[in-house]
Amino acid sequence: AKEPVRVLVTGAAGQIGYALVPMIARGIMLGADQPVILHMLDIPPAAEALNGVKMELVDAAFPLLKGVVATTDVVEACTGVNVAVMVGGFPRKEGMERKDVMSKNVSIYKSQASALELHAAPNCKVLVVANPANTNALILKEFAPSIPAKNITCLTRLDHNRALGQISERLNVQVSVVKNVIIWGNHSSTQYPDVHHATVGDKPVRELVKDDEWLNGEFITTVQQRGAAIIKARKLSSALSAASAACDHIRDWVLGTPEGTFVSMGVCSDGSYNVPAGVIYSFPVTCKNGEWTIVQGLAIDEFSRKKLDLTGAELVEEKELAYSCLS
Ligand code: NAX
Numbered sequence: 001a002k003e004p005v006r007v008l009v010t011g012a013a014g015q016i017g018y019a020l021v022p023m024i025a026r027g028i029m030l031g032a033d034q035p036v037i038l039h040m041l042d043i044p045p046a047a048e049a050l051n052g053v054k055m056e057l058v059d060a061a062f063p064l065l066k067g068v069v070a071t072t073d074v075v076e077a078c079t080g081v082n083v084a085v086m087v088g089g090f091p092r093k094e095g096m097e098r099k100d101v102m103s104k105n106v107s108i109y110k111s112q113a114s115a116l117e118l119h120a121a122p123n124c125k126v127l128v129v130a131n132p133a134n135t136n137a138l139i140l141k142e143f144a145p146s147i148p149a150k151n152i153t154c155l156t157r158l159d160h161n162r163a164l165g166q167i168s169e170r171l172n173v174q175v176s177v178v179k180n181v182i183i184w185g186n187h188s189s190t191q192y193p194d195v196h197h198a199t200v201g202d203k204p205v206r207e208l209v210k211d212d213e214w215l216n217g218e219f220i221t222t223v224q225q226r227g228a229a230i231i232k233a234r235k236l237s238s239a240l241s242a243a244s245a246a247c248d249h250i251r252d253w254v255l256g257t258p259e260g261t262f263v264s265m266g267v268c269s270d271g272s273y274n275v276p277a278g279v280i281y282s283f284p285v286t287c288k289n290g291e292w293t294i295v296q297g298l299a300i301d302e303f304s305r306k307k308l309d310l311t312g313a314e315l316v317e318e319k320e321l322a323y324s325c326l327s
Helices: 015-025 044-060 074-078 098-119 133-142 157-171 205-209 212-216 218-224 226-234 240-255 302-326
Strands: 005-010 036-041 065-071 083-086 125-128 152-154 182-184 192-194 263-268 280-288 291-294
Touching: 005 015, 005 074, 015 036, 015 044, 015 240, 036 044, 036 074, 044 065, 065 074, 074 098, 083 098, 083 240, 098 133, 098 302, 125 133, 125 240, 133 152, 133 263, 133 280, 133 302, 152 280, 157 182, 157 192, 157 205, 157 218, 157 240, 157 263, 182 263, 182 302, 192 218, 192 302, 205 212, 212 218, 218 226, 240 263, 240 280, 263 291, 280 302
Parallel strands: 005 036, 005 083, 036 065, 083 125, 125 152
Antiparallel strands: 152 263, 182 192, 182 280, 263 280, 280 291
């Protein structure tokens, strides 16, 4: 039998955490033959609720779940983890300035970076979900310099999956036959959902949709604004779809992407596609042997170029804002 993999979920008493931990314990993230030990971290005001989640995990009697650590101690939570899914963070509350939210999250991600660096298993893979996801991941990378930069990523797979969903609805085809959409840039409303290279079967999506006005307009804004639409409908932000996307992200990263398929991941930019280097930017990637590689050589037209640049500029600005919170 395989050795258990230790998976950390921070913010585990929250909404996404509640949807995510049973998926991990059922093998959806790492495979149906992979035992797991869950490490769940939250803050002291949520300790009782966190313990309730632990009780439910016990009650669910998951065969793959070999242990649960539920704690408010960051060091205990990070010790020996092979995968870290960072969902905990400080939410934006009404009337709060962007800088205030940034400042709270910068300090959380700075201290959690140090704990991971000192106590996680070597080669730990990190996925940041909490917003501002790209910039939280950047701070984590900067303050955990001994963790390889390629091990630190952020979630844009939810946006990617939303784009697949919109194309599937529009063409009235199964979502499983739609592939190779791309989310470029920031997990924010400047993200660019791009279908120039997307296909259904062996046909380009653009040829099938035959409506550039929709693809260049409403499709993009629907994906960009989907989070807000869910909040309006549910009075709560996306949780099951976010949890599912986090599982997709880690599964593809660890187990590999299918031949000919790429997915979107927020990764440290090396300047590919003339994107600013050093920020955490969402790119199309393929994964093999536990490593992602940015898909190279895709044609970028003038329309796309502007959108790649706009979201890149926002990430540079967020980086500056984050640094101004540090000093
Ligand atoms: P919740 O407020 O339900 O849960 C967050 C949890 O984090 C709470 O239990 C809180 O106590 C905990 N927490 C706060 N500070 C912490 C710290 N320092 N260490 C550990 N835990 C801490 O939010 P939820 O709906 O679960 O969303 C979590 C995060 O995901 C938010 O930042 C949200 O904006 C972000 N999202 C990101 C998405 C993405 O695609 N990247 C999509 C969904 C989601 O909006």
